[in-house]
Amino acid sequence: MVNQKKTRVIEKGRLTELLDKLAQDYHLIAPVQANDVSFRRVESGSEVTLNYINSVLSPKNAFFPQTETLFRFFRDDNRGFQIEPSVEGDREQVIFGIRPCDARSLRLMDKVFNGQYQDSYYLNKRKKTTLVGLACFEPDETCFCPTFGIDPASGQDVDILFSDIGDRYLVETFTEKGATLLGKFAQFFGEPRGDEEQLRKARKAGLGKMKKLDVSAIADKMAPLYGGDYWDSIGLKCLGCGICTYLCPTCHCFDIGDVNLDEGGERFRCWDSCMFPEFTLMASGENPRPNRKTRIQQRFFHKLKYFYDRNGELACVGCGRCVRYCPVNIDISQIIKDIASGKAGND
Amino acid sequence: MKATSQEVQDSVKKLFEDRRISHFVGYEAGSDSLRVTPCFLKSGQAVSRLVWNPLCANNLAKYLLDLRQADGTVGILVKGCDSRSIVELLKENQIERDKVFIVGVPCNGIVDKEKLLTVLGISPGDVVAVEDDGDAFLVTTKEDKRRVGKEQVLRGECLVCRYPTPVIYDVLLGEAIPRLPWVRDDYSLVRELEEVSVQERARYWNKELSQCIRCYACRNICPVCNCPECIFDKKAPRWLSKANDISENLVYHLIRAFHVAGKCVDCGECERACPMGIPLRRLNKKVEKDILELFGYTAGIDVKQQPPLTKYQVGDLDEFL
Amino acid sequence: MPNIKEVQTEFKPKILAFCCNWCAYAGADLAGVSRFQMPTNVRVIRVMCSGRVPPELVIRALANGLDGVMILGCHPGDCHYSEGNYLTRRRAHILKRLLSYIGIEPERFQLRWVSAAEGAKFSAVVNEATEKITALGPNKWGDKK
Numbered sequence: 077m078v079n080q081k082k083t084r085v086i087e088k089g090r091l092t093e094l095l096d097k098l099a100q101d102y103h104l105i106a107p108v109q110a111n112d113v114s115f116r117r118v119e120s121g122s123e124v125t126l127n128y129i130n131s132v133l134s135p136k137n138a139f140f141p142q143t144e145t146l147f148r149f150f151r152d153d154n155r156g157f158q159i160e161p162s163v164e165g166d167r168e169q170v171i172f173g174i175r176p177c178d179a180r181s182l183r184l185m186d187k188v189f190n191g192q193y194q195d196s197y198y199l200n201k202r203k204k205t206t207l208v209g210l211a212c213f214e215p216d217e218t219c220f221c222p223t224f225g226i227d228p229a230s231g232q233d234v235d236i237l238f239s240d241i242g243d244r245y246l247v248e249t250f251t252e253k254g255a256t257l258l259g260k261f262a263q264f265f266g267e268p269r270g271d272e273e274q275l276r277k278a279r280k281a282g283l284g285k286m287k288k289l290d291v292s293a294i295a296d297k298m299a300p301l302y303g304g305d306y307w308d309s310i311g312l313k314c315l316g317c318g319i320c321t322y323l324c325p326t327c328h329c330f331d332i333g334d335v336n337l338d339e340g341g342e343r344f345r346c347w348d349s350c351m352f353p354e355f356t357l358m359a360s361g362e363n364p365r366p367n368r369k370t371r372i373q374q375r376f377f378h379k380l381k382y383f384y385d386r387n388g389e390l391a392c393v394g395c396g397r398c399v400r401y402c403p404v405n406i407d408i409s410q411i412i413k414d415i416a417s418g419k420a421g422n423d
Numbered sequence: 424m425k426a427t428s429q430e431v432q433d434s435v436k437k438l439f440e441d442r443r444i445s446h447f448v449g450y451e452a453g454s455d456s457l458r459v460t461p462c463f464l465k466s467g468q469a470v471s472r473l474v475w476n477p478l479c480a481n482n483l484a485k486y487l488l489d490l491r492q493a494d495g496t497v498g499i500l501v502k503g504c505d506s507r508s509i510v511e512l513l514k515e516n517q518i519e520r521d522k523v524f525i526v527g528v529p530c531n532g533i534v535d536k537e538k539l540l541t542v543l544g545i546s547p548g549d550v551v552a553v554e555d556d557g558d559a560f561l562v563t564t565k566e567d568k569r570r571v572g573k574e575q576v577l578r579g580e581c582l583v584c585r586y587p588t589p590v591i592y593d594v595l596l597g598e599a600i601p602r603l604p605w606v607r608d609d610y611s612l613v614r615e616l617e618e619v620s621v622q623e624r625a626r627y628w629n630k631e632l633s634q635c636i637r638c639y640a641c642r643n644i645c646p647v648c649n650c651p652e653c654i655f656d657k658k659a660p661r662w663l664s665k666a667n668d669i670s671e672n673l674v675y676h677l678i679r680a681f682h683v684a685g686k687c688v689d690c691g692e693c694e695r696a697c698p699m700g701i702p703l704r705r706l707n708k709k710v711e712k713d714i715l716e717l718f719g720y721t722a723g724i725d726v727k728q729q730p731p732l733t734k735y736q737v738g739d740l741d742e743f744l
Numbered sequence: 745m746p747n748i749k750e751v752q753t754e755f756k757p758k759i760l761a762f763c764c765n766w767c768a769y770a771g772a773d774l775a776g777v778s779r780f781q782m783p784t785n786v787r788v789i790r791v792m793c794s795g796r797v798p799p800e801l802v803i804r805a806l807a808n809g810l811d812g813v814m815i816l817g818c819h820p821g822d823c824h825y826s827e828g829n830y831l832t833r834r835r836a837h838i839l840k841r842l843l844s845y846i847g848i849e850p851e852r853f854q855l856r857w858v859s860a861a862e863g864a865k866f867s868a869v870v871n872e873a874t875e876k877i878t879a880l881g882p883n884k885w886g887d888k889k
Contacts, residue, residue: 111700317640625847670886735830
């Protein structure tokens with residue numbers, strides 16, 4: 077029986093080689109520098125960058141792709157239909173470099189896709205993916221994961237955690253899956269030397285000043301704010317684009333469409349956003365969320381109340397992406413503060 | 424002299440007091456010292472929130488479309504580029520001139536946050552303030568004050584801006600700026616691409632536009648994208664599949680570039696909004712260049728000018744005989 | 745995303761031609777009646793005026809896999825609706841340049857003036873377009889290579 081909590085180290089110089097080997101044996105997804113950093117499939121270690129706080133798009137794409145073929149259909153000789161399930165994404169994956177906030181978001185997504193209804197597309201990928209996390213020692217001002225009980229330097233939600241402690245990475249295994257993966261590449265890893273905990277402690281020094289907001293009973297505090305004026309100015313400011321929802325690691329709304337051609341076609345699912353006006357538009361023309369105020373209100377109620385009411389956890393992991401990239405600087409951490417302090421009720 | 428935040432606050436307070444306006448759209452401090460956010464006021468009470476500094480990138484003209492339903496006159500703070508968007512909105516009768524009170528502020532350039540952080544080697548938490556200092560920006564950090572030359576850290580659209588002073592306004596705060604000293608070649612970005620082969624360009628744009636996640640931020644932030652029902656939201660016929668792939672992305676960006684042809688004033692908001700860093704200005708600038716060369720037309724200058732694609736000259740260039 | 749091209753060994757382009765009802769379509773008709781030889785690659789869609797063809801239709805057609813799109817209209821000055829083709833002309837300049845800029849060979853989109861009496865011209869224009877676009881090869885819209 078493999079000791080799951082076995083600690084190892086890897087010299088920094090050997091990481092690229094390890095990634096090369098991983099890329100050969102698995103579908104390896106790692107951070108890549110494009111215009112900004114994103115998680116993409118890599119075929120060699122040299123494509124990987126570790127010079128990032130977090131990626132623009134969260135790695136949820138690896139489990140819940142923006143566009144995913146569900147099945148193909150075509151006419152057969154008897155003028156009937158054949159359906160061919162898609163095998164897209166059916167492979168063993170390793171995600172290298174996932175941050176603890178994004179790893180936590182997968183647990184939240186599990187509540188949706190592995191709850192009352194089992195989503196085979198998501199679950200298949202989830203089962204076949206090993207998460208190799210990268211501890212976060214230098215977050216930026218928009219990060220606030222401690223608010224949600226996430227320790228940016230811990231491997232609570234990953235299979236293996238890499239921590240950069242200076243000249244080497246501390247490598248900790250947390251699950252059977254992680255141990256199995258590590259076992260396959262054992263030649264890259266060495267025994268810890270004894271000073272790793274000390275070095276890690278030093279690295280964690282900067283994490284103390286991270287924003288840790290008060291979210292106690294926030295779901296209850298939100299209830300009286302429904303329909304209130306607080307959401308007016310936020311709704312006015314909001315552009316109604318999909319940036320916050322598409323970048324958010326826990327957002328999971330999707331639409332389904334068909335591509336229909338004479339000889340057949342395919343059914344796909346794709347991300348959708350509650351910020352788009354047609355999201356709740358009905359065939360009659362009626363729209364229960366007819367303006368940006370109602371839609372932006374819905375977004376925050378979903379993250380901080382409805383999801384909590386249904387699943388017992390808040391649907392935000394404090395990754396800060398929506399804050400960083402919202403073109404008009406709508407800031408969920410500010411909104412949480414306003415709700416906690418009561419300012420939102422007084423506006 | 425460039426207007427200060429205080430002058431803006433005083434001016435707006437007076438406008439409310441004199442009942443010249445019932446609403447005001449300006450900027451206020453954002454969630455960190457390098458950000459500002461749109462500020463909506465309905466009275467002179469909270470004018471102290473208003474700011475005007477080199478971080479004020481947003482083109483607020485877009486909000487005039489929502490505020491059409493507001494009672495009374497809507498006041499708005501505009502830079503040169505923003506005022507040109509207002510000219511375009513007026514040309515298309517999207518807003519009524521007498522329902523808008525335009526507070527113009529001549530602009531000496533807006534700082535590009537990312538460029539600033541890279542050039543100074545600091546992170547957003549280190550910055551306390553950014554001020555205009557003539558040919559440079561004065562950046563106050565927690566440790567000291569640093570001067571950084573403007574050309575290194577200006578937003579792309581500011582590097583080619585020919586209209587730093589608003590072209591339309593009811594009141595102008597600060598001295599008019601006749602021209603910006605660093606502005607030279609408007610279209611170098613476009614020319615570089617024009618000079619390579621079609622295949623090279625295909626490779627370039629396919630690579631860039633593959634990253635597009637179709638969040639529609641570029642469309643939503645653009646003041647001249649203002650159709651009551653956008654073509655991309657139409658269900659019947661459906662012009663664009665919701666599926667995100669390069670083929671559909673090309674359709675989206677081409678159609679949008681064409682739809683803003685002759686209206687785009689290069690305020691740069693589309694590129695600023697894009698989370699994937701796609702060089703959208705480089706696409707829209709090509710159409711702007713062609714319209715200037717073919718029809719001698721520049722958007723956002725004169726309300727009385729007719730949009731170029733709604734009119735013609737019998738003697739127009741004709742390559743199609 | 746699947747497109748409408750059939751698998752073929754020798755490339756035969758599929759070209760769409762929007763023909764205005766009053767001039768170009770009549771010209772096409774005349775070409776047929778006069779037995780001018782024309783390849784069958786060009787499929788005609790009749791519109792009332794060349795000015796009715798919005799650029800998004802051309803863009804969508806190319807995105808769907810058509811190898812070429814043409815707009816054929818009345819000569820400037822002869823538009824049945826007086827001004828439609830003048831507007832087409834301005835639009836087409838911008839569209840052609842924009843398509844080329846984004847990496848689509850400009851020859852794939854053409855605007856030509858063909859009057860009702862110019863059966864021969866219609867035939868020539870169709871032949872020329874087919875030749876040019878065959879030489880370009882299949883439309884590689886969105887192809888990363």
